[in-house]
Amino acid sequence: MKDFNHDSARTVDEAIELLKNNQGRAKLIAGGTDLLGELKDKVLPTYPEALVNIKTIPDMDYIKEESGGLKIGALTKLREIVTSPLVQESYNILALAAHSVGSPQIRNMGTIGGNLCQDTRCWYYRYPHQIGGRIVCRRKGDRGPCLAVKGDNRYHAIMGGKKCFAVCPSDTATALVALGATMKIVGPGGDRTIPxxxxxxxxGNDLCVDEIVTEIQVPRPSVKAKQNFLKxxxxxxxxxxxxxxxxxIRVEAGVCRDASIALGAVAPAPIRATAAEEMIKEKIIDDAIAESAAEMAVTGAKPLxxxxxxxxxxxxxxxRAILS
Ligand SMILES: Cc1cc2nc3c(=O)[nH]c(=O)nc-3n(C[C@H](O)[C@H](O)[C@H](O)COP(=O)(O)OP(=O)(O)OC[C@H]3O[C@@H](n4cnc5c(N)ncnc54)[C@H](O)[C@@H]3O)c2cc1C
Ligand code: SF4
Structure with missing residues (x-):
């Protein structure tokens, strides 16, 4: 690793101030399970001069239900989400998705904010600079063609790729998209909430260099809906x-009344399979309708x-998700 400054923020405002003062040369660090590997392999486009530790900000790790929905502080560990009775009971796919992440050690350290903001796993991007030099990559600001297009793209996007064909690696993001969740982002100019x-x-993602994700908000799904996460x-x-x-998916008397289906690891972002959702709504769910909906889910896919x-x-x- 190269040397860097390490500053511990005590408040969200202080973290933003530290990011702002470093003008793009600092990175936030939460659990460090993604970032420290990147620093060791020197894969970031520019090596950060400072890390802003946010684990020292109190009251940013919580799971609570308020005004008809779930609120999760960005510093909440994945393990806490997996084991939360509230999440297991009413937002089960989030617990299942968090449980599918890495190993117990990673879930004990990794936070939900870090999981959503983690960097791409594209193996061209992640190729350690010290053992092969830096590979041309649009995500690192290089101008040349993305090597995944003509190279080994077995794990890359089948939908939505343009300049970059890497997929969003976050499992919790897929569950949160199906649940219609939003995230609160705070910066020097105030806060904003986006789906x-x-x-x-x-x-990459929508964060400016001086912004921080502080909270995830999830509307409460119908108690009659069946949730599933398959990976x-x-x-x-x-x-x-x-x-x-x-x-x-909410089915009453055999008829689908409502459906939200999100696809993960197929595109740069988790995406809703809206054509499949429409296909099953107000229909009796059977094998044939599930199969037709599955076909609709991949309409427009352009595999590499x-x-x-x-x-x-x-x-x-x-x-399988529909039939379950
Ligand atoms: C071996 C291994 C296996 C893994 N398997 C999976 C898997 O199966 N599924 C999966 O989804 N993930 C997987 N991961 C990724 C893992 O989930 C992430 O490393 C972890 O969740 C990141 O959380 P963290 O708190 O450690 O983030 P950090 O490493 O601290 O940060 C990651 C990134 O997010 C930024 N960041 C962190 N918190 C915030 C915040 N509040 N606001 C804005 N930016 C922030 C940091 O600046 C950094 O860029 C795996 C990782 C490893 C090492
Ligand atoms: S897929 Fe994206 S991250 Fe991977 S090499 Fe191409 S531009 Fe870079």
């Missing part, structure tokens, strides 16, 4: 999703040279 699905863009990985323990599907298999996996998971 989790709008947080990601083709080259396909190559290895069972400790692996990122090849594809994941989170669903919240090595990842057409992800289209098939997406269809299978969507069908």
């Amino acid at each position: 989790v699905g709008n947080f990601y863009n083709p080259l 396909f990985t190559l290895r069972k323990p400790i692996d990122f999703a090849i594809v994941s599907v989170a669903s919240v 040279s090595m990842n057409a298999y992800k289209v098939e996996i997406t269809k299978t998971l969507v069908k």
Whole structure:
């Protein structure tokens, strides 16, 4: 690692002030499970001169229900989300998604804010600079073509890729998109609240260099809705999703009354499979309708040279989620 300053913020305002003073040369650090690996491998476009530790900000780790929804402080550890009776009872896919992240050690350290803001896992981007030099990458501001397009793109996007074809690696983001969650972002000019699905863009996320995510807000789903989170990985323990599907589906007397289905690891952001949702609404759920909806979920998919298999996996998971 290179040397850097390490400042511990005691308030959100202080963290923002420290970020602002460093003018883009500082990074926030929460659990450090993503960031420290990046610093060791020197993969960031520019090495940060300072880390702003936010674990020292009190009262930013909480899980509570207020005015018809769940509020989670950004510093809440993934383990606390997994084991929360409130989350398990009413927002179960968030507990399942958090449980699917990494290992117990990572869930004990990793925070929900860090999970949502974690960097891409594209292996060209993550190729350690010290063992092969820096690989041309649009996400690092390079001008050349993205090497994943003609290279090994087996884990890359099948939808929504433009300049960059990396997928959003966050499992909790997929569950939160299905639940219709929003996130509160605070910066020098005040705060703003955006849907989790709008947080990601083709080259990263929506955060300015002096902003911090402080809270995740989740509307309470209908008690009659069935929730499911399915994640396909190559290895069972400790692996990122090849594809994941989170669903919240309300069926009454065999008829689907409402549906929210989010696809993870297929695009730069988790995306709602709105065509599939429309296909099953007001219909009796059976094998044929689930299969048609699964086809609709991948309408417009444009797989790269090595990842057409992800289209098939997406269809299978969507069908399973609907039939469950
Ligand atoms: C071996 C391994 C396996 C993993 N498997 C999975 C997996 O299966 N699924 C999955 O989803 N993730 C996985 N991860 C990623 C892991 O979930 C993240 O590393 C973790 O959740 C990040 O949380 P953190 O608090 O440690 O973040 P940090 O490492 O501290 O920060 C990560 C990034 O987020 C920024 N950040 C942190 N908090 C905030 C905030 N409040 N506001 C704004 N920016 C912030 C930091 O500046 C940094 O850029 C894995 C990681 C490892 C190392
Ligand atoms: S897919 Fe994105 S992160 Fe990966 S090399 Fe291409 S531009 Fe860089």
